[in-house]
Amino acid sequence: MPVKDFEEEKPKGLQKIPSGIPGLDEPMGGGFVKGHSTLLCGPPGAGKTTFAFQFLCEGAKMGEPGAYISFDEEQGKLIPMMLQFGWDIEGLQKKDLLRIQKVGALEIQQFASQESILLIEIIRSIGAKRVVVDSLTTYELLFKVDYERMLYIKRLIDEIVGRGCTMLATSEAPPGKLSRFEIAEFIFDTVISLDFSKQTKTGRSLEIVKNRGSPHKLGPLPFEISKNGVSVPPR
Ligand SMILES: Nc1ncnc2c1ncn2[C@@H]1O[C@H](COP(=O)(O)OP(=O)(O)OP(=O)(O)O)[C@@H](O)[C@H]1O
Numbered sequence: 001m002p003v004k005d006f007e008e009e010k011p012k013g014l015q016k017i018p019s020g021i022p023g024l025d026e027p028m029g030g031g032f033v034k035g036h037s038t039l040l041c042g043p044p045g046a047g048k049t050t051f052a053f054q055f056l057c058e059g060a061k062m063g064e065p066g067a068y069i070s071f072d073e074e075q076g077k078l079i080p081m082m083l084q085f086g087w088d089i090e091g092l093q094k095k096d097l098l099r100i101q102k103v104g105a106l107e108i109q110q111f112a113s114q115e116s117i118l119l120i121e122i123i124r125s126i127g128a129k130r131v132v133v134d135s136l137t138t139y140e141l142l143f144k145v146d147y148e149r150m151l152y153i154k155r156l157i158d159e160i161v162g163r164g165c166t167m168l169a170t171s172e173a174p175p176g177k178l179s180r181f182e183i184a185e186f187i188f189d190t191v192i193s194l195d196f197s198k199q200t201k202t203g204r205s206l207e208i209v210k211n212r213g214s215p216h217k218l219g220p221l222p223f224e225i226s227k228n229g230v231s232v233p234p235r
């Protein structure tokens with residue numbers, strides 16, 4: 001019988017953890033809910049990868065290892081992109097506080113299998129507490145029908161959060177939509193949408209669309225991307 005390393009104990013009440021995005025925890029009702037799944041939606045260039053990396057770096061700063069599972073970006077391009085924000089990627093990797101795993105087209109199939117060996121190995125290797133999947137859209141494209149897509153999104157979330165991790169997945173959002181297939185936003189616990197905006201000084205706006213089990217601010221909030229990464233300026 002395979003040995004499961006699912007967490008036995010159910011947390012009492014909802015624990016909050018810092019998102020790593022300055023100014024975002026307060027409108028989220030105190031931060032991300034520990035052990036929940038968040039879908040981060042947005043068009044190309046909205047800041048999804050930067051936000052996701054910042055979420056991992058925040059965990060790493062507190063000694064919580066994080067895994068970045070990339071279904072898209074080349075590792076070679078990603079690291080220089082993230083280094084400009086001043087994050088000590090190499091140092092964190094050396095201390096096993098960060099693992100960046102590029103998953104190729106053929107290997108993505110494996111993530112759809114129950115007890116995916118690769119996924120379990122990634123999580124176990126560093127004892128990950130935060131896991132990013134960038135992007136879920138690539139995974140969703142594997143499936144032919146919506147029913148299958150829904151089932152396997154749920155399975156991927158269960159495999160990650162069932163191992164005691166807080167999950168953040170990115171979603172490539174076509175205009176007017178949160179995700180390409182309009183399924184994932186109903187499955188994830190929390191949905192945050194990043195977008196461009198003509199109404200804000202920063203030219204960008206963020207919306208907490210839903211946050212299961214936690215109060216949150218409604219409506220768009222201006223946010224910016226600067227040399228320090230993503231932040232929500234004080235209002
Ligand atoms: N130092 C910086 N200062 C201000 N903005 C920056 C800086 N570095 C990157 N950006 C902005 O961040 C954007 C890229 O963000 P990111 O790669 O996180 O977006 P994404 O939503 O993941 O995009 P994609 O869907 O293409 O993967 C750039 O297009 C640029 O507008």
Ligand SMILES: [Mg+2]
Nearest residue numbers: 048049050134
């Ligand atoms: Mg990206």
